[in-house]
Amino acid sequence: MTRIAVVGGGRIGEALIAGLREAGTPGSDIVVIEAVQARADELAKKYSILPTTLDIGCEGADVIAIAVKPQDVPAVTERVGDAISDSVHESIVVSLAAGVSTESLETRLSAGSPVVRVMPNTAMLVGQGVSAICKGRFARDEHLEQVRSIMESVGAVVVVTEAQMDAVTAVSGSGPAYFFLLAEALIDAGVEQGLPRDVATTLATGTALGAGAMLAGGGEGPGQLRYNVSSPGGTTAAAIRRLESGGLRAAVADAVEAAASRSREMARAVIEDDDEID
Numbered sequence: 001m002t003r004i005a006v007v008g009g010g011r012i013g014e015a016l017i018a019g020l021r022e023a024g025t026p027g028s029d030i031v032v033i034e035a036v037q038a039r040a041d042e043l044a045k046k047y048s049i050l051p052t053t054l055d056i057g058c059e060g061a062d063v064i065a066i067a068v069k070p071q072d073v074p075a076v077t078e079r080v081g082d083a084i085s086d087s088v089h090e091s092i093v094v095s096l097a098a099g100v101s102t103e104s105l106e107t108r109l110s111a112g113s114p115v116v117r118v119m120p121n122t123a124m125l126v127g128q129g130v131s132a133i134c135k136g137r138f139a140r141d142e143h144l145e146q147v148r149s150i151m152e153s154v155g156a157v158v159v160v161t162e163a164q165m166d167a168v169t170a171v172s173g174s175g176p177a178y179f180f181l182l183a184e185a186l187i188d189a190g191v192e193q194g195l196p197r198d199v200a201t202t203l204a205t206g207t208a209l210g211a212g213a214m215l216a217g218g219g220e221g222p223g224q225l226r227y228n229v230s231s232p233g234g235t236t237a238a239a240i241r242r243l244e245s246g247g248l249r250a251a252v253a254d255a256v257e258a259a260a261s262r263s264r265e266m267a268r269a270v271i272e273d274d275d276e277i278d
């Protein structure tokens with residue numbers, strides 16, 4: 001039994017809670033600490049979990065998962081640090097925030113506190129998330145493994161170095177939004193071609209699901225899978241040529257670069273705030 005306290009019941013906090021509940025974690029093992037009372041009540045009812053205060057929620061928690069906005073993480077971490085500083089029970093402090101380093105968390109906790117950084121994505125909600133995890137200076141392998149096992153219950157997990165976290169955030173943290181944008185565009189294009197919107201939505205959604213399953217099947221890579229759809233002189237080749245001449249690859253590379261760069265910028269903003277406090 002692992003007791004998990006989720007601090008911040010927004011979109012990612014809810015995705016984690018929903019995924020854990022779906023995977024069979026008992027509601028009695030999860031507490032939520034959420035600043036907006038109505039939201040806390042909503043989550044409590046929906047997932048049969050207990051809403052509580054930070055001090056009470058952190059008491060005896062094996063894992064404290066911080067899922068507030070990056071700019072709120074420093075203040076929340078300090079409060080978590082105060083709440084667990086005298087505890088004999090060891091808690092792993094996990095941050096799910098973009099652009100907040102393990103070092104910045106560690107400086108706000110008692111010396112030697114184990115910290116693990118996670119970059120999840122919202123597909124945790126349906127148990128299909130993908131998370132990258134890395135440990136801080138004081139976390140041991142067993143801490144990383146404990147967090148890995150929690151995150152594996154809501155999707156796939158890879159272990160990365162902290163230096164890779166900005167790229168991870170840009171690829172899989174933000175990634176679902178890129179696919180949703182493509183789905184929107186495909187649906188709109190289908191409607192433009194005369195399909196009713198509900199039919200275009202069913203087709204685009206089913207296509208995304210099928211393509212995802214084929215990719216995840218692992219037999220053939222994305223290039224080969226695409227060649228398999230592209231009959232010589234056929235419709236797919238005509239469409240792909242337009243996507244390539246429209247700059248799809250370059251746009252994706254630019255987008256991922258912009259997201260990674262924004263993640264680094266957010267990390268610098270936290271460091272500058274730290275310098276101001278010092």
Ligand SMILES: NC(=O)C1=CN([C@@H]2O[C@H](COP(=O)(O)OP(=O)(O)OC[C@H]3O[C@@H](n4cnc5c(N)ncnc54)[C@H](O)[C@@H]3O)[C@@H](O)[C@H]2O)C=CC1
Nearest residue numbers: 008009010011012033034035067068069070096097098120
């Ligand atoms: N939304 C996403 O797809 C992803 C988000 N993340 C990270 O997850 C974190 C949360 O993002 P979202 O869920 O999208 O934001 P959100 O704004 O939906 O949720 C944040 C929640 O924290 C609550 N909150 C704020 N201060 C609090 C406090 N002191 N105590 C308790 N609750 C407090 C807010 O009321 C809100 O419900 C961010 O750091 C983000 O970088 C990471 C990967 C993906």
Ligand SMILES: O=C(O)[C@@H]1CCC=N1
Nearest residue numbers: 097098169173174175
């Ligand atoms: O947009 C963001 O900043 C968060 C982090 C990754 C996905 N959403």
